[in-house]
Amino acid sequence: MNPGTTTSIKRMIRQEVFPTPFCPGCGHGILLGAILRAIDELGWSMDEFLFVSGIGCGGWIPSPHFAADTLHVTHGRAIAFATGAKLFNPELKVVVIGGDGDLASIGGNHLIHGARRNIDLTVICANNMIYGMTGGQVTPTTPHGAYTMTTPQGNPERPFDLCQLVAAAGASYVARYSVYHVRQLIRSLKRALQHPGFSFVEVLSSCPVQYGRRNELRSPVAMLNYFREHCVPISRAHTMDSAELADKIVIGEFVR
Numbered sequence: 001m002n003p004g005t006t007t008s009i010k011r012m013i014r015q016e017v018f019p020t021p022f023c024p025g026c027g028h029g030i031l032l033g034a035i036l037r038a039i040d041e042l043g044w045s046m047d048e049f050l051f052v053s054g055i056g057c058g059g060w061i062p063s064p065h066f067a068a069d070t071l072h073v074t075h076g077r078a079i080a081f082a083t084g085a086k087l088f089n090p091e092l093k094v095v096v097i098g099g100d101g102d103l104a105s106i107g108g109n110h111l112i113h114g115a116r117r118n119i120d121l122t123v124i125c126a127n128n129m130i131y132g133m134t135g136g137q138v139t140p141t142t143p144h145g146a147y148t149m150t151t152p153q154g155n156p157e158r159p160f161d162l163c164q165l166v167a168a169a170g171a172s173y174v175a176r177y178s179v180y181h182v183r184q185l186i187r188s189l190k191r192a193l194q195h196p197g198f199s200f201v202e203v204l205s206s207c208p209v210q211y212g213r214r215n216e217l218r219s220p221v222a223m224l225n226y227f228r229e230h231c232v233p234i235s236r237a238h239t240m241d242s243a244e245l246a247d248k249i250v251i252g253e254f255v256r
Contacts, residue, residue: 009036012046017064022057025212025220027179027205028126032061034182034203035097035124038189049093050085054078054107057133057207058099058126076106079114082121090120093193100127100141104160108140111162115169118197124189125162125200128207136210147214163254166200173199174255178227179206181251188253204231204249 013036022028039046051062055075063070073081078096086094096103103111103125114121129146131137136149141162145154167174173195177185185203192199206212206223217223227249234252237245 009033009040012036012040012067013065014067020065021060023209025206025208025223026057027128027207028057028061030179030182031126031203031205032065034185035189038186038193041186042190042193049095052078052082052085052094052096054098054102056099056102056131057128058097058102061097061126076102077110078102079107079110079121079123083114083119086120094121096121096123098125100125100129101131101139104140104162111166112169115166115171115198115200118170118172120197122192122199125202126205127162127202128205128211130207130211132207132210136214162202167255171200171255172197175253176202176251178204178231178251180224180227181231
């Protein structure tokens with residue numbers, strides 16, 4: 001059996017919970033598969049893991065889908081719970097999976113202090129740039145000018161660059177990819193999972209139902225094409241000026 005195939009990762013998911021609760025075209029299903037393929041390609045057992053998630057669309061990725069130990073905890077507190085679990089049992093591979101609202105808004109202080117302390121956790125941020133589950137409100141990562149339920153005239157605020165934020169706070173592995181760049185994403189997840197220290201992977205995830213329909217990206221294909229056209233690798237970004245980078249998203253490994 002080849003590692004990373006659909007057949008081989010079936011043992012890692014709870015078959016009774018499918019179909020998933022994700023909306024049609026949601027990128028979180030792609031991210032779910034990428035995480036499992038990364039673990040499978042490493043040859044690790046799900047028995048070695050604890051997955052911790054908060055409230056929101058991203059919180060549904062591990063719980064209830066993964067055939068592993070999971071903690072589905074209060075909004076914004078996933079890193080705090082994960083820290084306690086890691087301190088109690090340092091042998092556990094503890095992975096936090098949450099959305100941009102959960103990790104960067106109400107959970108923002110836990111994020112920066114987890115990075116500052118360089119705690120041995122892997123944090124995966126499923127960033128769909130909006131509060132998808134609760135009606136489409138603006139989040140700390142919503143692009144400037146983007147339309148949401150709570151910014152009907154466009155977001156007036158500058159968004160967080162989460163990778164720069166956690167890198168500045170002290171995270172020792174930091175990367176960003178989109179669900180369009182799935183092979184690069186899997187490679188990055190493998191590195192993050194093996195990294196001893198605070199590893200952070202931001203994953204740009206398509207949300208055609210909430211973000212897309214308000215920003216002329218109504219179809220799943222349109223959102224994936226947006227990532228294809230607007231994401232530039234960090235090596236190329238170094239050769240571009242600020243005007244060329246104005247509407248681009250830099251992807252790659254920022255700290256390794």
